[in-house]
Amino acid sequence: MREPEGNRVSTVLGRRLGGELSKLRAAAGRTQAQAALEITATPTKVQKMESGWVPMRDPDIRVLCEFYGVTDAEFVNGLLDLAKLDRERRKAKGWWQKIPTVGSLAEYVAMEDVATRIRTWQLALVPGLLQTPDYIRALGVGSDSWTHPDEIEEMVTTRTKRQARLWGDRPLEFHAVIWEAALRQEIGGREVMRGQLEHLLHMAELPHVHVQVLPFRAGAHHGVAGAFNIISFAEQGAVDVGYSEGVASTVWVEGAEANQAYVRSFDRVARMSLAPRDSANLISAISKGIQL
Structure with missing residues (x-):
């Protein structure tokens, strides 16, 4: 913003x-x-x-x-x-306005709050709305964006509050395509990662949550440029809005043509990915392969 x-x-x-x-x-x-x-x-x-x-x-x-x-x-x-x-x-006077550490994410969280559908492509991490508290905490520990441990717990609280959009009377339709590498990277250690993968399987059972995995064997793909989200709204003409987050900045993709490029990229990666049932089987196999 x-x-x-x-x-x-x-x-x-x-x-x-x-x-x-x-x-x-x-x-x-x-x-x-x-x-x-x-x-x-x-x-x-x-x-x-x-x-x-x-x-x-x-x-x-x-x-x-x-x-x-x-x-x-x-x-x-x-x-x-x-x-x-x-x-x-x-x-709107959302809860996120009262949390200083939301910072540059405030506009994204506000958009997420009024969205009806989000499509996300992730190369390195499990999508935020599907992360467990332990996984979030491990990401916080590995980050250099905090100066006091309490800020990590505040980050956990903020992200879990955002996850409320997947529940309730008007749940957000969420379609995540995740590269296999994100599922094998042991964020927080094996026990944390195993819990995360089991949670991912549980969330994928919800009718409005669709999870696909792009396996290593798919080879070259259209998503190599980086992760991004596409936010959609119910109103006619309320066109898709793209969002990507870099090391030092965030980018909102506001033009119609540029947004269509993101949509096409997402659709191509989704077509190359495993079907939801096969994706669940792969996630389960990776989880079982993690020895505690």
Whole structure:
């Protein structure tokens, strides 16, 4: 999430919506000043709208779409749905806002909270929503991001709270594709890893959790560039948003074309991976092969 500007903040969903309107304006050959006159605003406000700094009103979106010559009602409704989701996201007072160590993950956790589906590709680790407390704790111990042991326990608490999205009346649909290496890397030692693999098998039994394993024997694949998540929303037009985390930064993929590239990459890796039942058999075999 970008730094606040006054009492506003540039959100991922806001930037996604603003980017769509900016492209429509450019295609129609209109300027920000002309758009501002149509909605009785200033060019500065239009610039902020297109940059995701301020929430958008439905009447403004309708007027601008008409001004830009957009006649596809379904497309316009999709933009309105995305705007509604962004407004709700801005108003939300989630538990993560009270935990300082969430830090740069705050925007991701907020998006995760309103998502209906997440697809994740992981090369080195079990996905966070499927990790056990002991596995999380072991990752914390191995990290240099903490200065006091209490911060590790806070990380465990934060991640287990996030896992609540997989339960309840509206559970998150979660599709994880994991490279075999992540299952063989003994994070925390053999006992911790065995518990993690057994938990992974248990979670994979849930109807809304789909786990696939990309085995070593698959050879070269489309996911070598790195791990990433694709976050999806129920509203029409609320397009997928990609997310990847590096050593020193996080990247939100907000453009439609770039997001489609992530979706295609995920689909290709998923097709190369074992079916869920065969994946479970491999996970079980790896777990049994870990001698305590």
